[in-house]
Amino acid sequence: MTAPTHGIFAGILLFAFGMPVEVAPYLIFGSLLPDIDHDRSFIGRILFPISYPLNRKFGHRNITHSLLVWIPLLVIGIKYKIAMWIAIGGLSHLFLDMWNLTGVGIFKPLTDKIFVMANKNFRIKVGSKNEFILMLVFSMMLWGTWELHKKKGLRGVTREVIGAYEMSYDDYERNGLEISYIEGKFRQKEGIIKEEAKYLIIGEGESEGYLVLYDKENDKVIEIPKEGKFLKSKVSSEKKEWSTMKVSDVMEVKSIDGMAFQKATKKWRKLTKGDYVIGTINYLGSIELTGSNKKTISS
Numbered sequence: 524m525t526a527p528t529h530g531i532f533a534g535i536l537l538f539a540f541g542m543p544v545e546v547a548p549y550l551i552f553g554s555l556l557p558d559i560d561h562d563r564s565f566i567g568r569i570l571f572p573i574s575y576p577l578n579r580k581f582g583h584r585n586i587t588h589s590l591l592v593w594i595p596l597l598v599i600g601i602k603y604k605i606a607m608w609i610a611i612g613g614l615s616h617l618f619l620d621m622w623n624l625t626g627v628g629i630f631k632p633l634t635d636k637i638f639v640m641a642n643k644n645f646r647i648k649v650g651s652k653n654e655f656i657l658m659l660v661f662s663m664m665l666w667g668t669w670e671l672h673k674k675k676g677l678r679g680v681t682r683e684v685i686g687a688y689e690m691s692y693d694d695y696e697r698n699g700l701e702i703s704y705i706e707g708k709f710r711q712k713e714g715i716i717k718e719e720a721k722y723l724i725i726g727e728g729e730s731e732g733y734l735v736l737y738d739k740e741n742d743k744v745i746e747i748p749k750e751g752k753f754l755k756s757k758v759s760s761e762k763k764e765w766s767t768m769k770v771s772d773v774m775e776v777k778s779i780d781g782m783a784f785q786k787a788t789k790k791w792r793k794l795t796k797g798d799y800v801i802g803t804i805n806y807l808g809s810i811e812l813t814g815s816n817k818k819t820i821s822s
Contacts, residue, residue, distance in 0.1 A: 702761040707754070735791040
């Protein structure tokens with residue numbers, strides 16, 4: 524396939540699976556990179572000093588189209604994320620090229636066996652009218668998957684349909700320090716069901732997999748599952764992040780402009796002026812603490 528087809532297909536993967544938009548350059552670059560062994564390809568012309576000797580040494584669709592290159596790069600991506608996005612793009616290139624008439628030798632140089640995805644009648648010649656039609660279809664799919672991306676991809680759509688709490692917890696972990704909310708159908712320990720509950724997530728609870736929430740309406744901290752559980756839920760987040768600090772000595776809260784929560788011995792509580800604190804503090808806005816030795820911390 525040609526560079527536009529590969530690039531658009533990489534974009535479809537990006538949006539469909541809810542990948543971060545900022546990784547698009549690496550993903551698209553990876554989707555073009557296997558053709559660096561062809562000095563007349565788009566990437567080959569840009570990197571001609573590399574593509575020309577590669578083409579003369581190995582020819583086209585040889586070592587750069589082999590899983591023996593892309594799978595190790597994917598493994599390296601476990602530690603270095605940029606490598607992972609490039610590898611995913613490269614693998615998408617191999618997948619598309621297996622729909623070409625000539626197929627791909629994905630295990631070269633171990634074997635010259637060619638792998639294809641379909642009968643010859645259903646495969647596409649590079650640069651043909653059929654590839655142009657495929658590119659137009661991909662372009663329409665790109666728009667459709669962008670709508671999916673707004674819901675964090677296929678996984679996000681599944682999450683909204685199923686509403687499993689475990690998926691919401693996983694989404695919270697992915698958000699890192701971003702301010703996150705969990706909303707949905709909540710059953711209180713007394714049996715009362717709130718159909719449209721929405722709570723601020725403060726942090727993780729005593730047990731792994733459980734969250735501690737803040738109920739702004741009733742001004743109280745809620746521990747899951749001690750005080751209830753979500754029957755159906757989803758997580759949303761803001762682009763703003765929590766500020767955090769660790770206090771090693773007991774200090775008094777002198778002032779709070781915003782909200783602050785303290786975690787000590789695995790328990791969370793909302794802080795107010797005059798409280799004594801030690802441990803981890805998550806806060807929105809600013810907080811000022813003072814110690815017995817007149818030491819003051821402001822943030």
